[in-house]
């Protein structure tokens with residue numbers, strides 16, 4: 460049983476302020492034509508090749524200071540993937556091994572990491588269902604509509620999201636990458652943990668997101684999970700970092 464943490468009124472007001480700010484941050488349209496560069500098969504053991512492929516798909520340029528000089532030419536192009544390739548490649552490789560047939564991403568921004576995850580993991584095993592969730596519109600997900608892929612424009616903190624999750628049933632993997640504050644991160648973990656065989660958190664090592672690190676340390680203490688971390692850095696930070704909690708026996 461995952462313990463509950465109430466969202467206090469001042470925290471709720473702080474969230475309202477940040478959502479007002481977020482609503483000014485319209486998602487951009489990634490260039491989906493780069494998907495044609497993906498080979499039919501991927502060698503998930505070759506991490507260097509997978510990392511190069513991710514760079515070639517194009518990275519997000521918001522927070523460009525977090526990326527090293529060597530990656531600057533890849534920023535603002537292609538899918539706008541908002542990940543460190545040296546973390547995302549071993550994460551996707553581990554997931555390919557663990558088997559993912561259904562995926563839920565909370566907080567998708569431009570949709571780049573969601574689309575990359577689906578397109579790369581479907582080279583390891585068929586993805587029957589993939590659900591992207593964001594409180595803001597995501598134009599890319601109006602255009603990226605393979606069978607089984609859905610976009611829910613909803614806040615993860617609403618009863619409507621809870622109902623949609625309930626109707627969804629069991630899934631293999633949920634990635635949490637929304638507001639990066641402890642209370643919201645924990646509330647989202649509580650919502651997805653009962654249905655997800657694996658839960659990933661983004662920004663567990665990010666110096667700018669101490670709340671996510673705090674929740675990740677709490678998850679690591681929970682009984683019933685085996686936890687993996689993908690926190691390789693370049694020449695700055697620490698930034699980003701992916702934690703993957705795998706339910707025991709899964």
Ligand SMILES: C[S@@+](CC[C@H](N)C(=O)[O-])C[C@H]1O[C@@H](n2cnc3c(N)ncnc32)[C@H](O)[C@@H]1O
Nearest residue numbers: 541566567568572593594595614615636637638
């Ligand atoms: C860091 S971005 C996500 C990046 C994306 N996962 C990627 O790798 O490209 C955070 C996103 O979370 C969304 N978000 C924040 N709070 C949310 C909430 N309560 N419900 C749904 N989405 C939320 C924001 O609108 C924003 O698009």
